[in-house]
Amino acid sequence: MANLGFIGLGLMGNPMCRNLIKGGHRLFVYDIEPQSMVPLTDMGATGCKTGREVLESTEAVFIIVPDTPDVDAVLFGPGGAAAKPAPGKVVVDMSSISPLDTKEFAARLAAQGIEMLDAPVSGGEVGAESGTLSIMVGGSAAVLARVRPYLDLMGKTITHIGDHGAGQTAKVANQIIVALNLEAICEALLFASKAGADPERVRRALMGGAANSRMLEIKGEWILSRRFQAGFRVKHQQKDLHNALDAARKLGLTLPNTAATQELYNAVSGDGGSDLDHSALILALERLANYKVT
Amino acid sequence: MANLGFIGLGLMGNPMCRNLIKGGHRLFVYDIEPQSMVPLTDMGATGCKTGREVLESTEAVFIIVPDTPDVDAVLFGPGGAAAKPAPGKVVVDMSSISPLDTKEFAARLAAQGIEMLDAPVSGGEVGAESGTLSIMVGGSAAVLARVRPYLDLMGKTITHIGDHGAGQTAKVANQIIVALNLEAICEALLFASKAGADPERVRRALMGGAANSRMLEIKGEWILSRRFQAGFRVKHQQKDLHNALDAARKLGLTLPNTAATQELYNAVSGDGGSDLDHSALILALERLANYKVT
Numbered sequence: 001m002a003n004l005g006f007i008g009l010g011l012m013g014n015p016m017c018r019n020l021i022k023g024g025h026r027l028f029v030y031d032i033e034p035q036s037m038v039p040l041t042d043m044g045a046t047g048c049k050t051g052r053e054v055l056e057s058t059e060a061v062f063i064i065v066p067d068t069p070d071v072d073a074v075l076f077g078p079g080g081a082a083a084k085p086a087p088g089k090v091v092v093d094m095s096s097i098s099p100l101d102t103k104e105f106a107a108r109l110a111a112q113g114i115e116m117l118d119a120p121v122s123g124g125e126v127g128a129e130s131g132t133l134s135i136m137v138g139g140s141a142a143v144l145a146r147v148r149p150y151l152d153l154m155g156k157t158i159t160h161i162g163d164h165g166a167g168q169t170a171k172v173a174n175q176i177i178v179a180l181n182l183e184a185i186c187e188a189l190l191f192a193s194k195a196g197a198d199p200e201r202v203r204r205a206l207m208g209g210a211a212n213s214r215m216l217e218i219k220g221e222w223i224l225s226r227r228f229q230a231g232f233r234v235k236h237q238q239k240d241l242h243n244a245l246d247a248a249r250k251l252g253l254t255l256p257n258t259a260a261t262q263e264l265y266n267a268v269s270g271d272g273g274s275d276l277d278h279s280a281l282i283l284a285l286e287r288l289a290n291y292k293v294t
Numbered sequence: 295m296a297n298l299g300f301i302g303l304g305l306m307g308n309p310m311c312r313n314l315i316k317g318g319h320r321l322f323v324y325d326i327e328p329q330s331m332v333p334l335t336d337m338g339a340t341g342c343k344t345g346r347e348v349l350e351s352t353e354a355v356f357i358i359v360p361d362t363p364d365v366d367a368v369l370f371g372p373g374g375a376a377a378k379p380a381p382g383k384v385v386v387d388m389s390s391i392s393p394l395d396t397k398e399f400a401a402r403l404a405a406q407g408i409e410m411l412d413a414p415v416s417g418g419e420v421g422a423e424s425g426t427l428s429i430m431v432g433g434s435a436a437v438l439a440r441v442r443p444y445l446d447l448m449g450k451t452i453t454h455i456g457d458h459g460a461g462q463t464a465k466v467a468n469q470i471i472v473a474l475n476l477e478a479i480c481e482a483l484l485f486a487s488k489a490g491a492d493p494e495r496v497r498r499a500l501m502g503g504a505a506n507s508r509m510l511e512i513k514g515e516w517i518l519s520r521r522f523q524a525g526f527r528v529k530h531q532q533k534d535l536h537n538a539l540d541a542a543r544k545l546g547l548t549l550p551n552t553a554a555t556q557e558l559y560n561a562v563s564g565d566g567g568s569d570l571d572h573s574a575l576i577l578a579l580e581r582l583a584n585y586k587v588t
Contacts, residue, residue: 099489122503134503138491159499166491173482173496177505180481180551184474187549188467191538194545195393197432197460202467205453209416209428211471213507244485251488254582255481256558257474257551264550288548 001025004150005054005061006045007074007081008095009036012121013064015128016094016154020062021045023153028057030074050079060090060147064121067239068097075105087113092147094135094154096120096175096236098243099168100250106139106164115143118164120171121155124232132156136174138167172247175240176258179278181215183261186282189223193293200224219279224293231277238265238274295319298444299348299355300339301368301375302389303330306415307358309422310388310448314356315339317447322351324368344373354384354441358415361533362391369399381407386441388429390414390469390530392537393462394544400433400458409437412458414465415449418526426450430468432461466541469534470552473572475509477555480576483517487587494518513573518587525571532559532568 001024006017009031017040021027027045029037030053037047048054051074055061061081065071071093075082081091091114093102099118106116117139127133133155137144144151144160151158161170188211192202203220206212222231241262248255267284268276276283286292295318300311303325311334315321321339323331324347331341342348345368349355355375359365365387369376375385385408387396393412400410411433421427427449431438438445438454445452455464482505486496497514500506516525535556542549561578562570570577580586 134499136499157499157502159495159502161495161499162491165489169486169489169491170496170499172489173486173491174500174503174505176482176485177475177478177500177507177510180478181471181475181505181507183551184471184478187474187552188470191470191542191545191547191549192463192467194547195459195463195466195541197456197463197467201453201455202464205428205430205451205455205464206468206471208451208453209468210508210512211468211475213471213475213509214504215507216471218504247489248485251485252583253485253488253585254579255485256554257477258481260550260554285548289546291547 002150003028003058005029005058007031007051007054007061007063008065009040010064011125012128014039015125016062016064017045018043019131019153020150025150028054030054051075051081052079052083055081055086055089060092060150062092062094064094066095068101071095071097071105076108082109082112082114085112090115090117090143090147092117092119094119094121096171096240097168098247099165099172100247102138102168103165115140116164117143117147118167119151120167122171122174128154135159136161136167136170138162138165138169172240172244175237176244176255178215179237179241179261180257181213182219182279182281183257183264185216185220186223186285189220190282190285190289190293194289194291199293222277222279223282228276228280231279233274234265234268234276234278234280235274237278238262238269241265296444297322297352299323299352301325301345301348301355301357302359303334304358305419306422308333309419310356310358311339312337313425313447314444319444322348324348345375346373346377349375349380349383354386354444356386356388358388360389362395365389365391365399370402376403376406376408379406384409384411384437384441386411386413388413388415390465390534391462392541393459393466394541396432396462397459409434410458411437411441412461413445414461416465416468422448429453430455430461430464432456432459432463466534466538469531470538470549472509473531473535473555474551475507476513476573476575477551477558479510479514480517480579483514484576484579484583484585484587488583488585493587516571516573517576522570522574525573527568528559528562528570528572528574529568531572532556532563535559
């Protein structure tokens with residue numbers, strides 16, 4: 001039984017904390033929304049007033065917040081976990097943020113004597129609830145070994161990708177493919193429908209061959225049944241593609257289809273769709289064609 | 295045992311003919327390259343001087359030639375199978391060509407009393423050899439029932455998609471997804487590599503989740519091992535994307551990522567890569583970044 005910290009108690013963080021508590025650990029938690037702490041303090045967790053208080057009370061702090069500036073704030077802002085040196089402590093950032101800023105955060109934490117891992121997850125709220133997240137880790141193997149028992153309570157597959165930032169890099173690569181595969185499916189089903197073929201029959205035929213993908217299996221059906229009200233939100237997909245394009249600009253890479261797909265998401269979002277599932281990408285292509293897939 | 299015709303005896307047509315002969319049928323064959331007929335006449339097939347001769351000798355004629363103008367020529371050109379009326383005959387076009395022109399060909403054949411199916415295949419030379427092609431069929435169900443025993447000798451999965459052109463539409467949709475999934479993998483692996491992560495570790499981590507696809511499983515490995523010398527050629531991928539973009543223009547559809555991906559293939563082809571595997575798409579992105587995935 002360890003004293004563990006958790007910062008960021010939203011739709012992902014809350015169930016992840018519950019799995020750590022169920023695993024027998026004592027939790028110290030913090031969120032900028034104090035109400036988010038209540039379900040966890042009801043389970044015996046200690047609510048803290050700052051991230052720093054979390055860090056000082058525990059041997060490892062897990063973070064899952066929305067975006068890069070949020071990680072910056074909870075680490076280095078007022079009351080931030082790493083506002084002062086704290087030799088020997090470990091911070092595990094499970095947010096999905098910029099790989100390049102992650103490398104910088106790791107260096108700044110190292111200067112305070114704090115070890116960092118980047119450990120973004122895939123699997124969504126369902127995976128967080130069931131403790132079956134896929135976790136992609138960047139940082140030192142020795143530090144990963146120290147926190148692995150806790151990650152095992154939250155995830156099913158834990159992959160050490162490489163040095164600081166490599167976990168975020170893998171997550172960005174994952175999100176590039178997810179978005180672009182989805183966009184490919186949208187173009188293909190729109191094409192099939194407009195050319196007069198039944199898109200569901202086409203989808204079924206394609207699932208047997210070289211065009212198959214997890215996205216075609218799962219989200220292809222969502223697109224055709226127009227089930228846009230759940231799942232992975234457009235605004236989160238936009239953030240991930242932004243992290244890809246921002247890093248690509250700094251690295252000197254051309255990612256043409258990532259860029260074009262982000263533009264389509266911007267159109268979906270501009271039409272009020274930012275909280276829809278990312279399969280709502282079809283709406284932008286349909287609007288361009290003034291034609292609805294049927 | 296039926297008298298069957300086959301026009302187009304290339305890398306696909308030749309093994310498909312052999313499977314029909316092995317199935318006990320008598321073949322009448324034609325190719326603009328007379329030498330292509332030799333392996334089949336050696337097996338007992340009858341070599342013909344024109345496509346028309348093939349049609350007149352048989353109850354169903356299968357065609358597999360490179361592109362739309364080739365189908366036009368073998369049907370309606372000098373000595374073409376459908377140069378004159380031929381009531382009750384069946385033509386099954388297994389080439390991968392324009393869905394819109396296919397509808398027109400079907401109408402012109404109908405005017406000559408000839409039934410047509412479009413029945414493009416996927417599975418490549420390996421599938422043609424082993425008789426395990428996936429065949430996507432457009433046209434009448436009754437006509438499909440008549441030729442189905444012969445298609446069963448060439449393919450494993452035969453899917454009736456819909457009316458004339460629907461088979462070609464499904465094939466184009468398939469090829470849009472194949473090319474765009476491949477492009478997504480290229481962007482993601484290039485990104486991962488340039489950001490300092492090991493691309494093979496990233497690929498393996500991603501195969502466990504939402505980013506997985508047949509292309510990631512198979513061609514992701516080809517990209518990383520730079521195995522560009524075999525498989526599905528860039529020039530054929532370009533033809534398929536051309537059929538998508540040409541039909542999209544006529545139908546009034548915007549296919550942004552299909553268009554951008556075709557441009558990248560044009561760059562690969564322009565650099566002498568038209569006979570490489572379509573995974574050689576990575577070469578264009580690498581050239582833009584002046585960086586090679588390692």
